[in-house]
Amino acid sequence: MRVERFLTDSAARLADKTAIVAGKKRLSYAELDRMSDRLAAAISNRGIARGDRVVVFMDNSWEAVVAIFAVLKAGAVFSPINPSTKADKLAFVLNNCRAAGVITQARLAATAATAMVEAPSVKLVVLSGGGKAPPATGCLSFEDAIAEPSSASLPFAGISLDLAMLIYTSGSTGFPKGVMMTHQNAMAAAESITTYLENREDDVILGVLPISFDYGLYQVLMAARVGATLVLERSFAFPQVILNRMAEEKVTGLPLVPTMAAILLQMRDLKAGSLPHLRYITNTAAALPPAHIERLQALFPSARIYSMYGLTECKRCTYLPPEELLRRPGSVGIAIPGTEVYVVDDSGHRVGAGIVGELVVRGPHVMRGYWENPEATDKALKPGPLPWEKVLYTGDHFRADEDGFLYFIGRKDDIIKTRGEKVAPKEVETVLYGLPGVAEAAVVGVADPILGHAIKAVVALSPGADLTEQDIIRHCARSLEDFMVPKLVEFRDELPKTESGKISRRLIEEEMLEAAE
Amino acid sequence: MQTEEISRQVREFIEENFLFQEEAELADDESLLDAGLVDSTGILELVAFLEGTLNIQVADAEIVPENLDSINAIVAYVTGKLAAAPAAAAVAA
Numbered sequence: 001m002r003v004e005r006f007l008t009d010s011a012a013r014l015a016d017k018t019a020i021v022a023g024k025k026r027l028s029y030a031e032l033d034r035m036s037d038r039l040a041a042a043i044s045n046r047g048i049a050r051g052d053r054v055v056v057f058m059d060n061s062w063e064a065v066v067a068i069f070a071v072l073k074a075g076a077v078f079s080p081i082n083p084s085t086k087a088d089k090l091a092f093v094l095n096n097c098r099a100a101g102v103i104t105q106a107r108l109a110a111t112a113a114t115a116m117v118e119a120p121s122v123k124l125v126v127l128s129g130g131g132k133a134p135p136a137t138g139c140l141s142f143e144d145a146i147a148e149p150s151s152a153s154l155p156f157a158g159i160s161l162d163l164a165m166l167i168y169t170s171g172s173t174g175f176p177k178g179v180m181m182t183h184q185n186a187m188a189a190a191e192s193i194t195t196y197l198e199n200r201e202d203d204v205i206l207g208v209l210p211i212s213f214d215y216g217l218y219q220v221l222m223a224a225r226v227g228a229t230l231v232l233e234r235s236f237a238f239p240q241v242i243l244n245r246m247a248e249e250k251v252t253g254l255p256l257v258p259t260m261a262a263i264l265l266q267m268r269d270l271k272a273g274s275l276p277h278l279r280y281i282t283n284t285a286a287a288l289p290p291a292h293i294e295r296l297q298a299l300f301p302s303a304r305i306y307s308m309y310g311l312t313e314c315k316r317c318t319y320l321p322p323e324e325l326l327r328r329p330g331s332v333g334i335a336i337p338g339t340e341v342y343v344v345d346d347s348g349h350r351v352g353a354g355i356v357g358e359l360v361v362r363g364p365h366v367m368r369g370y371w372e373n374p375e376a377t378d379k380a381l382k383p384g385p386l387p388w389e390k391v392l393y394t395g396d397h398f399r400a401d402e403d404g405f406l407y408f409i410g411r412k413d414d415i416i417k418t419r420g421e422k423v424a425p426k427e428v429e430t431v432l433y434g435l436p437g438v439a440e441a442a443v444v445g446v447a448d449p450i451l452g453h454a455i456k457a458v459v460a461l462s463p464g465a466d467l468t469e470q471d472i473i474r475h476c477a478r479s480l481e482d483f484m485v486p487k488l489v490e491f492r493d494e495l496p497k498t499e500s501g502k503i504s505r506r507l508i509e510e511e512m513l514e515a516a517e
Numbered sequence: 518m519q520t521e522e523i524s525r526q527v528r529e530f531i532e533e534n535f536l537f538q539e540e541a542e543l544a545d546d547e548s549l550l551d552a553g554l555v556d557s558t559g560i561l562e563l564v565a566f567l568e569g570t571l572n573i574q575v576a577d578a579e580i581v582p583e584n585l586d587s588i589n590a591i592v593a594y595v596t597g598k599l600a601a602a603p604a605a606a607a608v609a610a
Binding site for chain 2: 083084107234235236237238239240241259260263266267268269270419450451470482483
């Protein structure tokens with residue numbers, strides 16, 4: 001079974017049920033199904049073939065949901081990209097996966113156009129909100145496409161072994177890698193998660209996390225799977241607006257990251273019990289401090305809180321059953337249903353309780369690899385216990401307690417988590433070095449009560465260079481997604497180095513820790 | 518504080534903290550959200566600035582696009598708040 005069946009099956013059962021609420025727009029399952037059928041036919045007729053990669057470069061919007069299901073129905077592979085991505089990085093992704101199509105919106109059209117100049121593989125652009133302007137060659141209007149009734153049936157889309165999506169994730173090398181997930185992978189992950197969350201048809205799920213992030217994306221897929229309603233929002237910038245919406249729509253499920261929780265907890269007028277319909281709250285991407293868990297529970301007494309852990313490479317690894325929360329507030333729990341996790345030492349042997357090692361994952365949700373990157377793939381996927389299988393080495397350090405519950409200790413590599421998003425210091429440093437006047441640069445994470453960690457750039461300037469903190473930040477903002485842009489900048493005469501003369505982030509971090517004491 | 522002065526300070530704060538494309542012009546009535554200039558932490562910084570520098574108290578329910586999503590909106594909101602609390606305005610001026 002393929003992922004688009006989530007939609008078609010729900011549409012068959014619940015045609016008139018509201019699938020998506022997005023601002024003033026409400027779409028039923030039947031409408032969502034019909035629009036994605038039409039868009040699928042339109043892109044298929046214009047050359048998108050089975051297995052082609054189509055980048056979806058959009059805000060959280062009903063149009064993006066239509067786009068995702070349309071790409072799948074056309075037998076193609078979708079790759080959702082963060083809407084704050086700048087042209088250079090978008091071009092990198094387009095070339096990396098040799099994308100055949102881009103589906104985007106008016107607000108992002110200029111960035112997409114700039115990126116596509118460097119990406120000759122793209123032969124079709126679908127633009128939503130482009131207005132009445134005549135479309136450029138190779139540009140299809142989204143609105144026209146979904147209005148065009150499709151008479152001919154779609155070509156054969158593929159089987160569950162086929163790729164469904166490419167989710168790009170940052171790595172320490174500084175270049176993002178495309179995580180390959182088949183329909184089987186996605187089905188397995190969605191089934192497992194909806195099982196432990198006990199998702200039901202009467203759920204109303206808030207979708208404010210970006211769909212370019214697998215956590216946000218799966219709210220779309222899981223809602224479709226169970227026939228629930230998804231309330232889409234573009235941003236948590238105005239939390240009161242979101243809370244009002246949640247009350248209006250009687251939202252039952254709130255997926256959040258610690259930054260969102262911190263923002264909620266900072267609100268002065270939020271009364272306990274204000275969202276009586278809230279049935280569950282989930283957290284992942286970074287740890288929720290036990291003090292925040294406690295306060296969140298006090299604010300939303302009716303909600304079960306799920307602490308979870310995962311990585312894009314397998315979608316999700318563990319969850320803590322809510323009844324364990326009081327007993328073990330620092331734990332991220334046990335393997336999600338239908339999967340297995342264990343902690344290994346440096347030789348790959350399983351270790352006992354209390355011993356720190358690397359977490360390894362096996363299960364039907366584990367990725368097939370990184371797109372056209374066998375070297376990185378071989379570092380992450382290694383032979384498993386059975387001759388035909390690969391297990392995922394997470395690159396994260398964990399320990400298990402006597403009862404088998406897991407605790408996240410730290411990352412093996414330098415990735416910084418800020419606002420729940422991964423930032424590779426190398427990627428930011430590369431951008432810093434692109435600014436004339438920067439002689440040395442290192443990027444580190446600094447503890448921050450809201451962000452988890454804030455990005456700090458430590459820079460040594462060339463003689464005679466006259467750059468300010470503003471100059472550095474502005475320069476980064478031009479090339480990097482918003483969450484990657486340094487919040488703090490420190491200038492030094494020179495950066496600390498190891499014996500071999502390499503700039504050492506570790507030494508900088510140690511100095512910062514000492515200074516804080 | 519005069520409206521012009523409020524407007525100047527608000528625009529300066531936004532340009533320094535959110536506007537990173539030097540060539541870009543932010544119109545007075547342009548949506549900060551639509552322009553991709555602010556996210557959840559950005560709005561928090563803006564509120565902190567309004568409370569700290571312009572000396573008003575921002576209630577949770579007032580952190581909405583109608584009050585904060587454009588320079589015009591912010592100026593109107595701040596002017597309204599200061600007019601309603603003349604004692605605070607006298608201290609700020």
